Amino acid sequence: MTEFRYHKTGLFYGQISEEAKKLGVDELKELGAQEIQQDYRGMHFHADMVTLFKIVYCSRLFSRFLAPLHRFDALSEDMLYQRVKTMKWEEIIKPGQTFAIFANVGNSKINHSKFAAQKMKDAICDRLREKRGERPDIDPKNPDIWLNLFINKNKATIALDLSGGSHHKRGYRQDSVEAPLMESLAAAFIRASEWDGRTPLYDPMCGSGTILAEALMHAARIPAGYLRKRFGFEHMPDFDADIWSEVKAKADARIKLPQEGLISGSDMDADAVRASIVNLSYLPGGDKIKIIQSRFQDLDDLEPCTIITNPPYGMRLMKDEDVESFTGEIGDFLKKKCAGSNAWVFFGERKLILKIGLRPSRKFPLSNGGLDGRLCKFEMYRGNKWT
Ligand SMILES: C[S@@+](CC[C@H](N)C(=O)[O-])C[C@H]1O[C@@H](n2cnc3c(N)ncnc32)[C@H](O)[C@@H]1O
Structure with a gap:
């Protein structure tokens, strides 16, 4: 078997947004990664096979995990083609399997991701046709094997995607509403x-239920990949199915269903409530999450809890003044009905933070679809400092 780059270095790569890196380091450490080295938009880490499978199966914060296969100079598309063609793709792509390439290039003579991906694809297909007499099929949407090409400063790294595309997709989002969170x-x-996973959590604008679902997965220790049918790491040339089934069985055995009432939420939109109930039903313990249809303004006082929510911030048909006064209403709701709670509100528009009429005790930068957002903590004392 060829010695691929990850065999030589023992290093894998996890991609994550710049702002979430600190949280990502903590998560990787908890899952057993060693020698974590931060890089632009991600981090390299050492892991043995048990730990690697556990990381890919359980990590909630990363968007991609990669096993680097080759790294080489790529000063032109022709050079890229020639190098890729010498690689032993027959050890990775088996007869009848489909593949796709996700490419990203920057600061290099090769400056077009799509053409670079095309060249790499041609080289792989030409090699396999010469070796086997048939070209593999490309499936850009749902391939068996996802390959990653990254070219920076004329150095190309080719890697196998270990989750098998879109690591963030858990599989529970079967129904959606406008602007669901990743x-x-x-x-x-x-x-x-x-949040400790033991005291109540509430989302008063739950949309399609993403925050509630992630809270459930956290509290019930449901692995992030629990609903995923297949993983990219199954295509590693040294994949060991016995190790993987042991890792999976061990992680699944830790699932502990939450108590009724631990996690709940509401939304004013009937379709959102329906979508949340459908989505949560795919997760173990999802039936224990109570979701009702209500405007937050009409809710009764909440028992002290952790509130985490993602209000609308640029709703269609809502003028700027309306969004600002709506944000003020969220502040009033927190002051009047949420005494004793800690509220975490995500603002996609930073200027709206001022409009809530409360001083955040913490601000956490987190971007959402390219927007520079802030997750703000408001501590709602009983009694109280705010009233
Ligand atoms: C940005 S979306 C939340 C998306 C959600 N986090 C998800 O991942 O699907 C905002 C939600 O707030 C709801 N909403 C807007 N005004 C509301 C109000 N006054 N009371 C309750 N819900 C409201 C909308 O119906 C929408 O579902």
Whole structure:
């Protein structure tokens, strides 16, 4: 078997947003990664196979995990083609399997991701046709094997995607509403809030239920990949199915269903409530999450709890003044009905923080779809400092 780059270095790579890196380091350490070295938009780490499978199966915060296969100079598309063609793809792509390439290039003579991906694809197909007499099929949406090409400063790194595309997708989002949160971002909210998973948590604008689902996964210790049918690491040339089934069995055995009433939420929109109930039903313990239809303004006083929510911030048909006064209403709700709670509110628009009428005790920068957002903590004392 060829000695690929990750065999030589023992290093794998996890991709994560710049702001979530600190949370990501903590998560990787908890899952057993060693010698974590931060890099731009991610980190390298050492892991043996048991630890690697556990990381890919359980990590909630990362967007991608990669096993580097080759690294080489790529000063032109032709050079890229020639180098890729010498690589033993027959050890990775088996007859009948499909593949796709995700490419990202920067600061290099090769400056077009799509063309670079095309060249790499041609080289792989040409090699396999010469070796086997048939070209593999490309499936850009749902391939068996996801390959990653990263070219920076004329150095190319080719890697196998270990989750098998979109690590953040858990599989529970079967129904959605406008502007759902990315699962890994909701998981970052839960982690940043330091919620203990034992005291009640509430989302008063739950949309399709992403925060509630991530809270459930955290509290019930449901692995992030629990609903995923297949993983990219199954295509590692040294994949060991026995190790993987042991890792999976051990992680699944830790699942502990939450008590009724631990996690709950509401939304004013009936479709959102329906979507949340459907989505949560895919997770163990999802039936224990209570979701009702209500405007937050009409809710009764909440028992002291952790509130985590992602209000709308640029709703269609809502003028700026309306969004500002709506944000003020969230502040009033927290002051009047949430005494004794800690509230974490995500603001996609930073200027709205001032409009809530409360002083945040913490601010956590987290971007959402390119927007520079802030997760803010408001401590709602009983009694109280605010009233
Ligand atoms: C940005 S979305 C939340 C998305 C959610 N985190 C998800 O991942 O699907 C904001 C939600 O707030 C709800 N909403 C807006 N005004 C509300 C109000 N006054 N009371 C309760 N919910 C409200 C909307 O119906 C929408 O579902």
